[in-house]
Amino acid sequence: MQKIKVGFIGCGNMGGALAKAVAKSGIAEIFLADTLIDKAQNLAEQISANISSAEEIARMCKYIFLGVKPQMMSSLIEEISPILKTRDDRFILVTMAAGIKIEKFNLMLNAKMPIIRIMPNTPVAVGKGMILYSLCKAITETEETEFCIILENAGKLDKLDEDLIDAGCAISGCGPAFVYMFAESMAKAGVECGLPTEKAIKYAAQTLLGAAELMLTSQKSPEVLRREVCSPKGSTIEGVIALQNSQFDQSVNTCVKASFKRTVELGK
Numbered sequence: 001m002q003k004i005k006v007g008f009i010g011c012g013n014m015g016g017a018l019a020k021a022v023a024k025s026g027i028a029e030i031f032l033a034d035t036l037i038d039k040a041q042n043l044a045e046q047i048s049a050n051i052s053s054a055e056e057i058a059r060m061c062k063y064i065f066l067g068v069k070p071q072m073m074s075s076l077i078e079e080i081s082p083i084l085k086t087r088d089d090r091f092i093l094v095t096m097a098a099g100i101k102i103e104k105f106n107l108m109l110n111a112k113m114p115i116i117r118i119m120p121n122t123p124v125a126v127g128k129g130m131i132l133y134s135l136c137k138a139i140t141e142t143e144e145t146e147f148c149i150i151l152e153n154a155g156k157l158d159k160l161d162e163d164l165i166d167a168g169c170a171i172s173g174c175g176p177a178f179v180y181m182f183a184e185s186m187a188k189a190g191v192e193c194g195l196p197t198e199k200a201i202k203y204a205a206q207t208l209l210g211a212a213e214l215m216l217t218s219q220k221s222p223e224v225l226r227r228e229v230c231s232p233k234g235s236t237i238e239g240v241i242a243l244q245n246s247q248f249d250q251s252v253n254t255c256v257k258a259s260f261k262r263t264v265e266l267g268k
Contacts, residue, residue: 003029006150007057008065009076011040014096015067017125021154023047024127028150031057058083063092063147070097070266077108085111092116092143098169099267101162102136114138116147117162119169120154122176129155130172134162166267170260178255183208 004027008019011034020043022028030049033056034040044051057064058080068076073095084091092114095105102115116139119132131154135144148157160168183204190200215225230237 003027004063004146004150005029005031005061006063006065007031007033007052007061008067009033009054009057009080010065010067011036011043012067013122014120014124015065016043017122017129018065018067018096018120018151018154019043019049020047021124021127021129022150023049024153025150028063031061033057054080055083059087062090063094063150065094065096067096070100073097073100074108077105081109081111084109084113090114092139092147094118094147096120097266098173099166099263099265101267102134104267112136112138114143117165119165119173121173124154127153127155131155131157132160132165132168132172133157134160134165166263167260169263170256173263174256174259178252179208 006022006028008015008030011019011032015034016039019030019032023030030047031052032040032044032049033052033054037051040051043049054076064080066073066076084093093105094116095102096118098119100117102117105115106112115136117134121129121131123129124131131151133147139147144159151157158168183201186204186207187197187200190203191197195203211225215222218225220228226240230240
């Protein structure tokens, strides 16, 4: 079976992690391009990919992942758009640029092209990511299925209306940083209570992992699960009350909304 040509323009943390996941699908031939040649070469050696250029990827790949920062997207589009317009075969652009809507891509391209917009998060690096995706009307059901197959080793994929993807990104895309801050704070407190640092970090990480898995599989709300951990006048309820008194809920609300606001700003 002929492999699907998948190109990554930009091999940073996110682009590189997605490329590794696509490599595991076994159905893709991967091409990498990055301004930092050493970075692309190191990744290519890890996943048996081909070193390429933005122009070559734009000319020959079916799926073209645009893995550059939102501020650099306009110049990249200017570079590859003339090549894309000469193609008479089917190709799909995959953008992961925060805040930039499909409609704006069409304006930058000065043409309507097949586009999938994704919002992945860093846990795709270990196959446990959350990848939100929105489709333009030109994407067929067959292409959507194929796209999900090549990314299935990255984690969970969830289709979302594009009007909601920025809000989703504020939780799943930015959320790992918030989770790491919480884990860091838990571990520091554990050390102050007498635990060795390594054990405190391990306990915090495994607790977050297990709690998340239980939340995903139990079909119970976070509120119900929280109440199940708390015994009247017990240790846990004391900690919960302390969090409530420190306006923990309001702090989380504020951080998510700040990220959402910035995501929207990046698209303007």
